[in-house]
Amino acid sequence: MRRVLTVMILAALFIPISASVLSYAEEYVPRELKGYMTNIAHRGAFAYAPENTMSAFYKAIEMGADYIEFDVQMSKDGIPVIIHDSTLNRTTNGNGYISDYTLKQLKSLDAGSWYGKEYVGETIPTLDEFLVEYGGKVNILIELKYPELYPGIEEKVAIALREFNLVQYDSHEVIIQSFNHESLKLSKELLPEIPHAVLVSKDWRKITIHQLEEIATFADYFNPSLNMVTSELVELVHHTNMSMYAYTVRNPSEAGRLYSLGVDGIISDFPDYAKLVVK
Structure with missing residues (x-):
């Protein structure tokens, strides 16, 4: 019943949302601005399924996302797992820190019922499970989440990507990002073939051109909070030969504004926004 009501509500909202997106784009996007805005599904299609679950990833692909973004941490026994918070409280029926649980204990938890009854039984995916299902089939943006809590996580991720033959020069099928820039430097040393992205907040x-030039020595993308994006910042980032994916878009007007400013892509809970804006 809840699912039916959700569908009815979304259906009722679809027309005004789409109109808002198109109206905003027509008003703010320069006519000469032609191109494509990369569409990154934040934690999967987070607006439509429980974040960082296989259901959310499947939904993102179904909706035509260019990339799936997800967060990687580690279990007590050193297995890379996909979950956002450092604790289990918000998105599972468990409590406490992820690092205090073995993989077997983590897999026993429910990671979907908090979102809706239809997702009861969803589990926390491992990085390997994701790569078995989607590796080489969809572009992925991996965030090293709280790497300071997990010594060696950079190497564990590197090993997994190599085992699945996802490490190639001149390919952007896999991008690694982090707020921890020292961790990102280490990851870049381990995986020089793969593009890396710095995440920054407001x-x-x-930030100065000199700081951007320093970042460009180990990163290929500069991914800022959407609130700090200006046309000047976009120009500076592009001047240093980096691209920009802004986060986290949760309404159509934000997507339209970012498109008008010339960002290369948006990281959004709604994988449908980017395509609507560009159209």
């Missing part, structure tokens, strides 16, 4: 509003 605290970096006053």
Whole structure:
């Protein structure tokens, strides 16, 4: 019943949302601006399924996302797992820190019922499970989440990607990002073939060209909070030969504004927004 009501509500909202997106794009996007805005599904299709689950990833592909973004941490026994928070409380029926649980214990938890009854029984995926299902079939943006809590996580991710033959020069099928720039440097040393992206928050509003040039020595993408994006920042990032994926888009007007400013892509809970704006 809840699923039916959700579908009815979304159906009722679809027309005004689409109109808002198109109206905003027509008003703000310069006519001469032609191109494509990469569409990254944040934690999968988070707006439509429980985040960082196989259901969310499947939904993102179904909706035509260009990339699936997800967060990697590690279990107590050193297995890379896909989950956002450092604790289990919000998105599972468990409590406490992920690092205190073995993989077997983590897999016994329910990671879907908090979102809806139809997702009861969803489990926390491992990185390997994701790569078995989707490796080489969809572009992925991997965030090293809280790597300071998990010594060696960079190497574990590198090993997994190599085992699945996903490490190739001049390919953007896999991108690794992190707020921890020292961790990102280490990952880049381990995987020089793969593009890397620095994540930054609004605290970096006053970033200089010199700082960007330094970042460009180990990163290929500069991914900022959407609130700090200006046309000047986009220009500076592009000047240093980096691309920009802004996060986290949760309404159509944000998507339209970012498109008008020239970002290369958006990381969004709604994989349908980017395509609507570009159209």
